Amino acid sequence: MIRIILLLLFLSFPLQGCYSQNQREIAGQGQTTAQTETADPYTWDFGQVKEGELLKHDFVLKNESEKTLTIRDVNTSCGCTVSKVNKKIILPEESTAIEVQFNSRGYFGAAKQFVYVHTDSLDKPIIKFTIKAEVIKSK
Numbered sequence: 409m410i411r412i413i414l415l416l417l418f419l420s421f422p423l424q425g426c427y428s429q430n431q432r433e434i435a436g437q438g439q440t441t442a443q444t445e446t447a448d449p450y451t452w453d454f455g456q457v458k459e460g461e462l463l464k465h466d467f468v469l470k471n472e473s474e475k476t477l478t479i480r481d482v483n484t485s486c487g488c489t490v491s492k493v494n495k496k497i498i499l500p501e502e503s504t505a506i507e508v509q510f511n512s513r514g515y516f517g518a519a520k521q522f523v524y525v526h527t528d529s530l531d532k533p534i535i536k537f538t539i540k541a542e543v544i545k546s547k
Contacts, residue, residue: 450535451539452465452538452539453541454541456541457512457543457544458543458544458546459512459514459515459543459545462509462512463509463510463511463541464509464510465539466507467523468505468506469503469504469505469506469525469535470498471498471500471501471503472500472501473529474500475500476499477498478527478528479495479496479498479504479527480526480527481525482506482523482526483523484508484521484522484523485524486521488511488512488514488521489509489521489522489523489539491508491509491523493505493507506523506525508537508539510539515541516543516544516545517542517543519540519541519542519543520540521538521539522537522538523538523539524536525537
């Protein structure tokens, strides 16, 4: 019996990471609200949202080096968050959008997810973007 309980606890750890962790666009409705809390270009706070909303934000990644920057891979901290890069090769002083979507279904309370952009840069091989939201129960 103890083995079964330990096995269930062990198997639930990946779910805990997924569930424990202001321009706001609600999918299909085109509504937007500007973020006002922080000026950090690597963080976006959607503010208070209803559970079940699909939230979207585009981060801007600018190549401020003198060399061409290549994006090798992009991954997220949870399956509830997906991302897409518009351009994988960025010339010096050029930018690209990192499109991020967060599905708040199944969340309640503070939610924080991460997007990791892996590059060929020796100075900054991994760039981390953060999205946050306060998810409230939908009625």
